[in-house]
Amino acid sequence: AQTVTQSQPEMSVQEAETVTLSCTYDTSESDYYLFWYKQPPSRQMILVIRQEAYKQQNATENRFSVNFQKAAKSFSLKISDSQLGDAAMYFCAYRSARGGGSNYKLTFGKGTLLTVNP
Amino acid sequence: DADVTQTPRNRITKTGKRIMLECSQTKGHDRMYWYRQDPGLGLRLIYYSFDVKDINKGEISDGYSVSRQAQAKFSLSLESAIPNQTALYFCATSDLGGRFYNEQFFGPGTRLTVL
Numbered sequence: 489a490q491t492v493t494q495s496q497p498e499m500s501v502q503e504a505e506t507v508t509l510s511c512t513y514d515t516s517e518s519d520y521y522l523f524w525y526k527q528p529p530s531r532q533m534i535l536v537i538r539q540e541a542y543k544q545q546n547a548t549e550n551r552f553s554v555n556f557q558k559a560a561k562s563f564s565l566k567i568s569d570s571q572l573g574d575a576a577m578y579f580c581a582y583r584s585a586r587g588g589g590s591n592y593k594l595t596f597g598k599g600t601l602l603t604v605n606p
Numbered sequence: 607d608a609d610v611t612q613t614p615r616n617r618i619t620k621t622g623k624r625i626m627l628e629c630s631q632t633k634g635h636d637r638m639y640w641y642r643q644d645p646g647l648g649l650r651l652i653y654y655s656f657d658v659k660d661i662n663k664g665e666i667s668d669g670y671s672v673s674r675q676a677q678a679k680f681s682l683s684l685e686s687a688i689p690n691q692t693a694l695y696f697c698a699t700s701d702l703g704g705r706f707y708n709e710q711f712f713g714p715g716t717r718l719t720v721l
Contacts, residue, residue, distance in 0.1 A: 533696060
């Protein structure tokens with residue numbers, strides 16, 4: 489079974505600074521997807537960024553980028569120019585790329601609560 | 607209008623009561639999921655459905671049941687609620703398509719408190 493570990497329960501960053509959230513995962517598969525979801529106080533789960541394991545290039549979405557290290561099974565999220573609206577719980581998630589059964593489910597880490605200080 | 611809706615948004619009930627949480631979607635997706643979120647534990651899968659006739663247990667299905675009334679509707683029931691089921695519940699949907707259509711879209715969540 490796959491597991492996802494977020495070792496930082498809480499992080500804080502100053503507005504306009506850069507912060508990196510860590511995520512490691514354990515899997516025996518070679519083809520999979522990794523995600524970062526944001527959950528603000530509104531509770532809504534919002535997809536921030538996605539990475540396909542077969543792609544070597546790190547995904548980027550505006551101020552959000554990832555550092556995907558497949559051999560090390562590491563998938564960190566970097567937020568540049570942090571804004572007050574970035575304050576939220578961030579979840580790392582894994583999904584198998586194999587079809588069928590429960591492979592379509594997302595396996596989540598326990599989350600990192602990010603505080604942005606003005 | 608939201609693509610994935612959940613009712614109710616908040617519910618307080620008593621131990622032993624039967625509770626139904628409802629999820630509706632207008633995205634036209636085939637796959638629907640129910641997750642439970644507990645503080646410090648992330649989200650865990652309760653049940654998932656690939657179509658109206660295909661319902662499967664997730665990792666924490668004990669104490670829960672589901673009904674897929676239509677492609678767009680997926681309900682979660684707690685037959686006899688217990689305080690341990692106090693949590694935030696999310697419904698999600700995803701497309702049946704190829705490898706690029708794998709994003710799960712989440713509803714706004716239902717906060718359930720069992721006294």
